[in-house]
Amino acid sequence: MTTVLDPTAKKSAEAIERVARPSSLDGLRVGLLDISKPRGDKFLNRLEERLTDVGATVTRYAKPTFAKPAPVDLRHEIATNCDAVIEALAD
Amino acid sequence: MTRSAISVAAMSLPTPQTEVDNSKPALPNGIVAVVKQDCPTCELVDPVLGEIAAAGQTLTAYTQDDVGFPTSLTGVVDDTDLSVSWHHEIETVPTLIEVKDGVEVRRIVGWSREQWTEFTGVPNLGAALPEQRPGCGSLSVDPGYVDELTVRFGGSALHGRRIEFAALEDEMEAAFDRGWTDGLPVVPPTEARVLRMLEGTTRDPQQIVATVPPDLIEVTVEQVAINAVMAGCKPEYFPVVLAAVEAACSDEFNMHGLLATTMHSGPIIIVNGPIAKKIGMNGGHNAFGQGNRANMTIGRALQLVILNLGGGRPGGTRPGEKGVDMSMHGSPGKLSFCFAELEEDSPFSPLSVARGFEAGEDTVTLFAGQGPTPIIDQISRTPESLTRSFAAMLATSGSSKLAIGFDAALVISPEHGRIFSEAGWDRDRFMNELNTLLTLKGDDLIRGAHGIDEGLPADFAGMDIPKFRPGGLLVMHAGGDAGLFSSVLTGWVGGAKGSEPVTHRIGS
Numbered sequence: 357m358t359t360v361l362d363p364t365a366k367k368s369a370e371a372i373e374r375v376a377r378p379s380s381l382d383g384l385r386v387g388l389l390d391i392s393k394p395r396g397d398k399f400l401n402r403l404e405e406r407l408t409d410v411g412a413t414v415t416r417y418a419k420p421t422f423a424k425p426a427p428v429d430l431r432h433e434i435a436t437n438c439d440a441v442i443e444a445l446a447d
Numbered sequence: 448m449t450r451s452a453i454s455v456a457a458m459s460l461p462t463p464q465t466e467v468d469n470s471k472p473a474l475p476n477g478i479v480a481v482v483k484q485d486c487p488t489c490e491l492v493d494p495v496l497g498e499i500a501a502a503g504q505t506l507t508a509y510t511q512d513d514v515g516f517p518t519s520l521t522g523v524v525d526d527t528d529l530s531v532s533w534h535h536e537i538e539t540v541p542t543l544i545e546v547k548d549g550v551e552v553r554r555i556v557g558w559s560r561e562q563w564t565e566f567t568g569v570p571n572l573g574a575a576l577p578e579q580r581p582g583c584g585s586l587s588v589d590p591g592y593v594d595e596l597t598v599r600f601g602g603s604a605l606h607g608r609r610i611e612f613a614a615l616e617d618e619m620e621a622a623f624d625r626g627w628t629d630g631l632p633v634v635p636p637t638e639a640r641v642l643r644m645l646e647g648t649t650r651d652p653q654q655i656v657a658t659v660p661p662d663l664i665e666v667t668v669e670q671v672a673i674n675a676v677m678a679g680c681k682p683e684y685f686p687v688v689l690a691a692v693e694a695a696c697s698d699e700f701n702m703h704g705l706l707a708t709t710m711h712s713g714p715i716i717i718v719n720g721p722i723a724k725k726i727g728m729n730g731g732h733n734a735f736g737q738g739n740r741a742n743m744t745i746g747r748a749l750q751l752v753i754l755n756l757g758g759g760r761p762g763g764t765r766p767g768e769k770g771v772d773m774s775m776h777g778s779p780g781k782l783s784f785c786f787a788e789l790e791e792d793s794p795f796s797p798l799s800v801a802r803g804f805e806a807g808e809d810t811v812t813l814f815a816g817q818g819p820t821p822i823i824d825q826i827s828r829t830p831e832s833l834t835r836s837f838a839a840m841l842a843t844s845g846s847s848k849l850a851i852g853f854d855a856a857l858v859i860s861p862e863h864g865r866i867f868s869e870a871g872w873d874r875d876r877f878m879n880e881l882n883t884l885l886t887l888k889g890d891d892l893i894r895g896a897h898g899i900d901e902g903l904p905a906d907f908a909g910m911d912i913p914k915f916r917p918g919g920l921l922v923m924h925a926g927g928d929a930g931l932f933s934s935v936l937t938g939w940v941g942g943a944k945g946s947e948p949v950t951h952r953i954g955s
Contacts, residue, residue: 358610359620361610361638361641361669362610363755423703423945423946
C-alpha cells in the first residue's frame with residue numbers, strides 16, 4: 357500500500373449559488389463587458405439596441421486587454437451597478 | 448556484512464509496533480557510546496568500553512544492530528530502530544558523547560587512544576590496540592535507511608494531506624485516475640521522495656512561493672516539491688523549479704492569460720549561469736528536445752504546478768471535457784519547454800546579462816512562446832547575409848501581415864554564431880542591424896495588401912513599422928556543434944497587453 361502526498365490544492369467544497377434568472381428585462385440594469393477583442397463592439401452595439409428596446413438600462417464596460425482577467429475594480433464596479441452582465445467574446 | 452547484504456537489510460528496518468514517537472530521545476548523563484557490531488573499529492574497541500566501565504565511569508552503550516554487542520558491557524541499549532542515532536545525528540560509529548545535565552557537551556568519533564584517554568579520563572586504554580582507527584558509517588546515515596528514517600522521525604515537517612492508495616491499486620494508474628497527470632505517468636509523491644526533494648532547497652517547506660493561476664492558489668515550497676517529484680525532478684533541480692514558478696506567476700508574465708489563450712503558446716524556460724552545468728542541463732544537441740532529465744522535468748514540474756495546484760486543466764482533450772486551457776492546437780512544448788543557454792562560444796553576451804543580471808548569476812528567463820520554427824541557411828558566410836536571412840524569417844513570425852503585437856525569440860546555433868564572432872559582431876551590433884532590417888513598410892502590412900485580408904488597419908499605410916515592440920525580441924545561443932540552422936520561437940501577445948518576458952535569480 358502506497359501513501360502519497362496530495363499534489364492538488366485544498367479547496368473548499370463551498371458551492372456558490374447562481375443569481376436567479378431575471379423575470380423581465382424591463383428596467384433591468386445590464387452591463388455589457390467588451391473584452392477588447394476585435395469586432396466585439398459590433399456584437400455589443402446590436403445587443404445594446406435590442407436591450408434598450410425592451411426597457412433595459414445598458415452600461416458599457418471594457419477590459420483593458422483580452423489577454424488578462426478583468427481588473428478587480430472593474431469587476432467591483434459592474435457588480436455594484438448592474439443586475440446582469442453580458443460578456444462578449446468575438447474575433 | 449557485505450555492502451549488498453546491507454542494502455538487503457535496508458528492506459527490513461524494524462517497523463514500530465506502536466505510534467512513532469517523533470520527539471528527540473534524551474541521553475543519560477555520563478558517557479554515551481554509539482556502536483554497531485558490523486564495524487571492525489567497534490569490535491576493536493569492545494574491550495576498551497569494558498575498561499572504561501570498570502574504571503567507574505558512567506557509560507551507556509547504544510547498539511545499532513546486535514543487542515548482544517558490545518560483549519564487554521551489560522545493559523546495552525537497543526537502538527536498532529535507529530531513533531537515538533537519527534535524532535542525535537550520529538554519522539560515524541563508534542561515537543562517544545559526553546552528556547551533562549541531559550545536554551551534550553562534546554563528542555569524538557572513531558578510535559584514537561589519545562582522544563579516548565583525554566575524553567574519559569581513564570589512563571592506558573586499549574593497551575593492545577593500534578594508536579588509532581577511523582570509524583565506520585552510522586546505519587542512520589546509510590543510503591538504504593536514511594529516507595525511511597527521515598519520514599519516520601522527521602515526517603511531521605510535511606503538512607500535505609496524505610492519500611493512501613488501495614492495496615490493489617496500481618500507483619501509476621491511481622495518479623491518472625485522480626487527474627494528477629499531464630497525460631504521461633508521474634512518479635508517486637511519497638513522503639520519502641518529497642522530503643528528499645526538499646533537501647534541494649534551504650527554504651522552509653511552508654513558505655509561500657507564488658500565487659498560481661487560474662484559481663489563484665497560494666502555494667508552498669512543499670506543494671511545489673510534491674509536483675516536482677511527480678515530474679521526475681532530482682533535488683538539485685528544485686531551486687530552478689522554484690524560480691521558474693515564481694517568474695511564471697509574476698503579474699508581468701501573466702501566466703493566467705497565457706494558459707487561457709487559444710494560441711499555441713506556453714511558458715518557455717531558459718536557464719543561464721553555472722547551475723545549468725552543475726545540474727547537467729542541456730544547451731547543445733537536442734536542447735529543445737527529449738533525452739535530458741533536467742530539461743524535461745523542470746519544465747514539466749512548472750506545468751504540473753499549474754495543473755494540480757492552479758487548477759489549469761487543458762480542455763477538450765476528451766469529448767466534452769472542460770478546462771481553462773482551450774488552446775486551439777496546443778503545443779508539445781507545453782509538456783516541458785526548458786533548456787540552458789549555451790554560454791560558452793556564444794558570439795554575444797548571455798541572455799541574462801542582456802536582461803540586466805551579472806555574468807555568472809544563475810537565472811531563469813520565462814518567455815511565452817512556441818516552436819521551434821527552423822531557419823535554414825547553409826550558404827551564408829558573412830554576418831550581413833545571415834542577419835538578412837534571420838530577419839526575413841522573423842518578419843513573418845506569427846503572421847506576415849502583423850507587427851508589434853507578438854514577441855519572438857531567436858535561438859542562434861553555434862555554427863551560425865561563429866560567423867558573427869569571427870566577424871567581431873557583438874550583441875549590440877547584431878541587434879542594431881537586425882532591428883533595421885525588421886523595420887517594415889506599413890503598405891505591405893495593411894489589410895488587403897498582397898491579397899491577404901489579415902493585416903494592420905489601413906491607418907498604418909505609409910508608415911515604417913517595427914516588426915517587434917522594444918524588448919519584444921529575445922536573442923540567445925544554443926544548439927549542437929553541427930548544423931547551419933537556427934530557430935525562431937514565435938511568441939505570444941507581448942508586453943502589458945499580454946506577457947512580458949521575466950528573468951528571476953535562482954536562489955538556494
